[in-house]
Amino acid sequence: MSTSGWQFIDQNGTFRLSDPENSNYLYFLLLNEAGMMSSITPTSHGDAKTGQNSYLLQPVSVEDLHNTRSARNFWLRINGNRLWSATGNSAEQTSRRLTADKDVVSLTAGLLWQTVRRVDPESGLQADITSFVPATQDQVELMRITLKNTGAAALNLTPTAAIPIYGRSADNLRDHRHVTSLLQRTTCTPNGVIVRPTLSFDERGHTVNKLAYAVLGVDEAGKAPVGFFPVIEDFIGEGGSLDWPEAVAAGLTATQAAGSTVDGYEALGGIRFADVELAPGEERSYILLLGILQGEESPAALLERYGSADGFARAQAETQAFWQSKVATLAFETGDTRLDGWLKWVTLQPTLRRMMGNSFLPYHDYGRGGRGWRDLWQDVLALLMMERGDVSEMLLGYFGGVRADGSNATIIGSQPGEFRADRNGIPRVWMDHGAWPLLTTRLYIDQTGDLGFLLREQAYFKDHMSHRCKQTDADWSPEQGTLLCAADGRPYRGSLLEHLLIQHLTAFYNVGEHNTILLEGADWNDGLDMARTRGESVAFSALYAGNLNTLADLCLALAGTGSADVELAAELSTLLEAVDFDSIENKRQRLQEYFGQVRHTVSGIKTRLPLAELAANLRQKADWLSAHIRKQEWIEAGEGQGWFNGYYDDDGQPVDQITASGARMTLTGQVFTLMCGIASDEQARKISAAADRHLYDPSLRGYRLNTDFGELRLNLGRAFGFAYGHKENGAMFSHMAVMYANALYQRGLVEAGWRVLEGIYAQSQDFAASRMYPGIPEYFNPRGRGMYPYLTGSASWYLLTMLTEVYGVRGDLGDLLLAPKLLNSQFDVDGQATVLTLFAGKNLRVTYKNPQKLSYGQYKIGAVSVNGQPFTAESAPQGVKIKRLALESLPEQVEIVALVISKEPPSGD
Known part of the structure; x- marks a missing residue:
């Protein structure tokens, strides 16, 4: 199994990736329960918003991540004559990206924060940019830029933050983009630039705006900037651009000071900090706050909380602890630390979707939230x-x-x-x-x-x-x-x-x-x-x-x-x-x-x-x-294969069938006939064999949603207007694939079920193919790229299947059932497999011990201990049951150890 790309560096899901900017569609997600939602790439592209009608940064779709120049940027004019972007967003750095002279870049990320380290090979200037959305009630994104001189000579630097402020509804991206800029009222404050539009133009009509959009900055000592560039066109200059702006290239002075106002132009969080000299080995940090303020809310409160080195560090620690707490109650110890780390990110995904819905990320560029x-x-x-x-x-x-x-x-x-x-x-x-x-x-x-x-x-x-x-x-x-x-x-x-x-x-x-x-x-x-x-x-x-x-x-x-x-x-x-x-x-x-x-x-x-x-x-x-x-829907295909018809089209014809041009088969048509016991045991085996033949794609390590019907199918759905292998037309669609695995497990086809689950993991973690951070995507396209990451119902089903079927830890009308379906390969080198979960208000740690290295079908549950004491559990189908009353009498932390022993040989001849 390929383990290229990112590598986990601890037990908390933190991973590191070299050259992250070499993947065009890669982005990370930052958010909090207050409704602040950001997407951010290794080059700080992406957007930030609290809803469809309140975008702080310009809304982006996935193609914009490499097409647009509008991004979070932090410029350094080095020694008075050279431009360098700490985020990598200069025209000159872009031109070097595919050469041997490129910046040296690595990304380190965790739950939910990212740090990108970028080193300029010419000057030795190193920039570490850490970004996160604090786990508070503030609608703000925080950035800390730490500059370090790793070279042999002193560096004279002129730092300038440049973050375009969009400040309006996503509808206005192409609907009255210029007209809505006329609504902007831009003010320079002692620490930054605030835009407060007079009105909001969106589907609700023309309404009085009650939001302010702010980009604020301080240095590590809490000192304010020395000047501002509040208007994009003034900053870039005639003939300039956001990736080569005149204000930085020509070393222009920031003439706008606190109290300056500009009305009716596209705004910029352009913040000039005082010149600084960095001796070899010396560091200097700057903190940026990208916030959305309600009503007359003052930016002073945000600066007080986050506008210092201590405030930033405290918020980061609290945010990391918050997200770790979200995944601490369900964890798997498989013996494969890479799989364990990947599962930690999958465990987070249902929470992310509950908070974000299915919108507001670069791939999820549809809908209006919810x-x-x-x-x-x-x-x-x-x-x-x-x-x-x-x-x-x-x-x-x-x-x-x-x-x-x-x-x-x-x-x-x-x-x-x-x-x-x-x-x-x-x-x-x-x-x-x-x-x-x-x-x-x-x-x-x-x-x-x-x-x-x-x-x-x-x-x-x-x-x-x-x-x-x-x-x-x-x-x-x-x-x-x-x-x-x-x-x-x-x-x-x-x-x-x-x-x-x-x-x-x-x-x-x-x-x-x-x-x-x-x-x-x-x-x-x-x-x-x-x-x-x-x-x-x-x-x-x-x-x-x-x-x-x-x-x-x-x-x-x-x-x-x-x-x-x-x-x-x-x-x-x-x-x-x-x-x-x-x-x-x-x-x-x-x-x-x-x-x-x-x-x-x-x-x-x-x-x-x-x-x-x-x-x-x-x-x-x-x-x-x-x-x-x-009786009616079964298709007998011969050679030990068969499947159920899953649909009838608008002409009343079956969709799944064997035609002169080959087999037509849908995965969805098999999942619920298996899961609900409609398929006989013999039919279940035939379905598995047919899916292996017609739907399994070894290049994707998984099962496609359907075979290629080879026609538009206007009598069935728009899916067949998609190119085959994409989205709902035959992609390796994670959600239905995981439900297929769940169904196979329920029918006792454990090896086939694990093949599905392991394949999704293997494809996801193979960065050279999937080009995605840890987690499960909505689907994989024909080239193997993971599409629509983070927000997918497949995460819930993957976790449900792992816990209740693979590890067999599940409820039965309130009682706890232990009925594992683990293969020998899923026990670690010590013959153990462990899962942590919540049940009956208790933190359960369930460990199966398999000293004989038995596989599913060969073992049963033998001795059981609870918190180190022998426990007599009731016999249950394929496992044992612990009554709820017994669990409720136990302390909050419950450790259950179940010994896996060989099944007794059947009696008789």
Whole structure:
């Protein structure tokens, strides 16, 4: 396995990379919980913002990282005649980058900070630039530039910071870029430049601006600058540019002082510091603050907190400790320190996406912030494994986005449980959206044992849409609000179990001509968006079938706690009463009948249903749908291979099939038939063999999302307009690949499952191919480059699979189950494998000892000790169980050691 590129230098995820600027699309992420979000490259390109309408630095897409000259810069005029950029952003340095005379550059980065060291080979001047966003309530990015003379002769330096201040909405990048510069009111303060636009032009209209954008600076002793260049065009001069500005090249004096104002021009955080002489070995540091100020907030408070060597160092230490605490509760000790370090970054990723959504990074150059419905639920998967806080209130709030027709709100506010009506048109319906809440809820219940959560009540979302967004409710008006009401006008509330039932029962009846669930606007694969009439998703029909079984299990478990029956909306009886499941027309009519009952209001009447009866009803539907898929959708390919059709297109034709031109296969079509037990054991083995043959790409070390269909497929989705191997058209897409691994593990195909997980890691950490920092990307393009890093749901699923399947540490209705599926190669040289996680409010350290070097299938759990004392655990399938009551009586730190022993030989001949 290649280990080129970055190398970990400690146990905290800190890594070092030489020549980082030789990778054009490389960027790092800096942010805090106050909403400051920055992207930064090894040459300090990137942007900084708090939202779509408040960019401090110019918004960038990934191509801008090497195309634009607008970047954070710190200039040095050396000995009065030579220009050198401490960030590498001079025209002269760029021209030398691919020659033997280039600067010597290395990057060191950790959670979440980076330091770039750059050495000028001619003068010996060394610059260390450390950047981070402090883990405070301040919306500020900090930079410290430390200059050191490593040469033999003294150096006379004139330092000048030059950071263009964009100060407006991202919309204005091409919409009224010049006109919005006329709004800028720029003021020089004793320590920097502040821009306070008069108005904000964005989709909200012309509104009074309440933000100020600041670039401030001090030297290590806290001394203020000696002058300023507040206007870009004055700084660069006629014929000059940001990578060769006249003000520095010609040694111009900074004539603007504190109190100077300039209105109506593109602004620059141009800060001139006093000349300095550095003797050989001498150092000098400068601190820059890039901040967004609210209302009349003064920059003085920021300078007081961060504008000194001690303040900067203290903030950096606190920030590092904050991010380390985020990953300390889930850690893996695999015996491979590189894998352990990589997993630490993967562990951080769900937190990053929860804070940033799917926008605001150079690859994620779409959307306007916030998260999607699917993201809400998947990000909680990792929270349940990592954070102590009670997530039940968060989950309860999320259920408030469910409509009574089984669809959900798609405009999600910034506050937990905040959903908004889409008044701009008919929104898309993703047919898979109803499935994800149950997956997360089941994990929550398994982790906590809180079956009563299912009986908590929540309102339903209501807007002008009805009939799964195919019709509008003419009786609704915005003044009525976004809560579904009963006939008496009061907001209606139903149990969370009722919400889940509505999501799954409406899906069950919402079928196409092949009696599987309609694709509607798309499913998880957002690119399958052009089969809205006749398209069907067999793939997610399988997940809904599995979920119906899960709901049945939960109903029986709830009955076991003493709840004999459950109260449900009277309208649900329409979806629970008997109907001929084989009759597509009958199912459609039944669904339309229900839609009519909940179009504007509900009756408010509730009926009681025995939980055992409800479970049997759900099981009947699950069994029918599973058998239907198993019988109708299986493709027997011969040579020990086969797979399930995953979709029907808008012409009603199966997408997965064997044609004269070859096999057509989708990975998504296999994942949930495996995961939900629809595929038989024999079929599971055939699916694995077929995926190895048709979807595995050794050059990417992983499984593609689909084979090359070789045509545009306007009857299926825009994905097939993408070049093959990119995005949703056959990329090695991490999210579905990880779910495939999870499904393989659940079916006992452990070696095949580990091949998927190990392949993603191997490709990610191979810097020569992936060109990315540690972590898991959304996908790998055909050249092996990791695309869309940091913000991907695959991180949560990777961690979930590692913890609950590979290490087998998971909950079972609140009890702790230990059922490892570790291969011999996954134990270290001492025959041990360890994982740290949270469970039952305890910090667990679980170690499996395998002195006989057995592999999965050869061992079982033998002796168990808890905090050094022998412990008698209950036997469980493939492992042992520790009751929650026993765990709750233990101290906060719990160390569990389980001995792996050989399975007893079977009795008899």
